[in-house]
Amino acid sequence: MRRRVAALVLALGASVTLVACGTPQPPVNGRLPDPPASAPALTRVAARVDVVGPRGAMNQANREQALQATAAQGKAELLKRQVAAMAAFGDVDLYAGNDARLLVDGPATFAAMFAAIERSRQQIVLESYIIEDADVSQQLADLLLRRRAQGVEVAILYDAVGSLGTQDAYFERMRQGGIAVCAFNPVNPLKRARYHKITHRDHRKILVVDGEIGFTGGINISAVYSSGSSGFGGRASSFPPRGSARASGSDGKDKDEAPDKGWRDTMIQVRGPATKALHTLFREVWAQQRCEGTVAAIEPPPGPAPGRHLMRVIPSSPQDTQNRIYTLLIGSIRAAQRSVYLTMAYFAPGQDMVDALCEAAQRGVDVQLILPSRSDFAPVMHAGRAHYERLLKAGVRIHELQDAVLHAKTAVIDGVVSTVGSSNMDWRSFVHNNEVNAVVLGDDFGDAMTRMFERDRAVSEPIELRRWQDRGVWQRGKEFFSRMFEQWW
Incomplete structure (x- = not known):
């Protein structure tokens, strides 16, 4: 693993010498849309999304039915509010009738x-x-x-x-x-x-x-x-x-x-x-990539829907005008009413994301982060720790996973928006990489995600504000240096 990290650092260093130095473009250009003031009617939500089921694209009535089935799992108002927050950033493509595990x-x-x-x-x-x-x-x-x-x-x-x-x-x-x-x-x-x-x-x-x-x-x-x-x-x-x-x-x-x-x-x-x-x-x-040969399109076998989960599959790449994974996360956090539970291997999120987490905690949302206590690439970990004091003062609860290397990238927000994917909460993922996250809507899958989060939290150590403020000069120096290059790690 260290060989890969060293190779990556060398490659990135070579790249920096080949291009003009400058700050990478942010994952979202322009002003972030305001979160919805309240949960809209289900018919309005259905009109703002596209839904594909086992038999193809759904009409308005079938979209309403798919959303209603997911809302019936519980927390219907939170679900509608969250889907409306997604739609504020543009197109929302949903897939109905999935089995997700x-x-x-x-x-x-x-x-x-x-x-x-x-x-x-x-x-x-x-x-x-x-x-x-x-x-x-x-x-x-x-x-x-x-x-x-x-x-x-x-x-x-x-x-x-x-x-x-x-x-x-x-x-x-x-x-x-x-x-x-x-x-x-x-x-x-x-x-x-x-x-x-x-x-x-x-x-x-x-x-x-x-x-x-x-x-x-x-x-x-x-x-x-x-x-x-x-x-x-x-x-x-x-x-x-x-x-x-x-x-x-x-x-x-x-x-x-x-x-x-x-x-x-x-x-x-x-x-x-x-x-x-x-x-x-x-x-x-x-x-x-102009790879040799072609990969044939293949249709899944006909038959009834394998399950009842309503999902999104969100890709991102450097060519995007705005990073859709970033907009999902920041939009859902800004719209959150009850809880934000993030488990993130590499956490160097940038100012807008830190603002969103702090503001959610300050309005009474239960915001909790599980972050690494050790890492295969320490600079990102230290860059993330540079934000701890502000987050803790705002009421965000931070836990560091013990006795294992954290590499998961998951979130469950308000118990109804769950995401599992390849994208970390750092600028490398948001700006430079091809990434993909799967998003599952609804209370049923959110319940499983919440219990997984609680299991990880049980083997993590909470970070307390007073103790964190007593950390040494060496640790503070690493945080300061790492945060300077936060947008390059």
């Missing part, structure tokens, strides 16, 4: 992904920032080669910087076995145009099998996930909500280094119309 930590995630691959009949597409030449990756390669030999189409897209430590022989073996393999933005300038754009990285994690089952979230194909985190112990656990969603899985002291005590991360498994959105994103990037 939480996967907690690596063991549960790899088990579910490998099981889906084993059952594949037509096509497997995999996109990952890191594909590491380790035991789990070798098992994956063996499985993919076996499925390819049995006639299944397989395409793999990996980030050239994220996977810099992986030997070419690993990927070449799969190519020789008939698997289509493509590197995103190769580091070698002879292998790509527009070398100054090396800061543009593909940080997404997507697996789609047969267009039927999809996975996304924060987990790379890496050995660091082979054991579960301390809070979940690598064993299968469940948080069955009132609906069908499930989850399965496994001190303010300065602990910069990332010890081998497991990594805490989260993925989401999806069946239903939202899976097609993930598949489309893969095909778009494959075409943009």
Whole structure:
């Protein structure tokens, strides 16, 4: 992992020398829209969103029905207010009739992904920032080669910087076995145009099998996930909500280094119309990168809706005029009435986001953050800590996860907006990377997310304002320096 960090720092350093120095463009240009003053009528909400179900695009009546079914889970007024806040930033594309399930930590995630691959009949597409030449990756390669030999189409897209430590022989073996393999933005300038754009990285994690089952979230194909985190112990656990969603899985002291005590991360498994959105994103990037060969479009099998979850799939890239993941988060926080629970691996959020969190806490919203106590890239952690004192004074409760490296990027807001994805709350994710987050609306999935948050909080240490104000000069210096470069980390 340190080799990858060093390689990334070198690559970024080279990029800085090739481009004019300056502050990156903010993820949102212009004034943020005001949150809705009250929850609008359901008919008005339905008129401002697009909804796709198992049978295609829905008309107004069916959109109202889909929203009403989600609102009936509970907290209807909060749900309508939150959807209205999303619509204030532009188009809202929703997918109805999905089955969404939480996967907690690596063991549960790899088990579910490998099981889906084993059952594949037509096509497997995999996109990952890191594909590491380790035991789990070798098992994956063996499985993919076996499925390819049995006639299944397989395409793999990996980030050239994220996977810099992986030997070419690993990927070449799969190519020789008939698997289509493509590197995103190769580091070698002879292998790509527009070398100054090396800061543009593909940080997404997507697996789609047969267009039927999809996975996304924060987990790379890496050995660091082979054991579960301390809070979940690598064993299968469940948080069955009132609906069908499930989850399965496994001190303010300065602990910069990332010890081998497991990594805490989260993925989401999806069946239903939202899976097609993930598949489309893969095909778009494959075409943009001019990867060899084509990835065929594939329709999910006909039949009844796999579940009842209403979802969004939100991509982002540096080409966006505004970052849709950022607008989702800041809009939902600004509209929050009851609770904001964020679990974030890399937290260097910028002034607008800190303002939104503080203002929510000051108006009585229960705002709680679970952040890392140790990190594989300490500068971001210190940049985030530079905001602690203001957040704590505003009433935000901060907890630092102990005995595991936090890599999850999740949020549940008002119990009705849940997001699991690849995007961190930092400028690298918001401005420079390809990212994707899955959003599930409704109280049922929000209940599972809240209990997962509470489980993580139980193995975290609360940060108290008075004790934090007594931290040493060395710690304050690291925070000051790191925050200076917050928009570059």
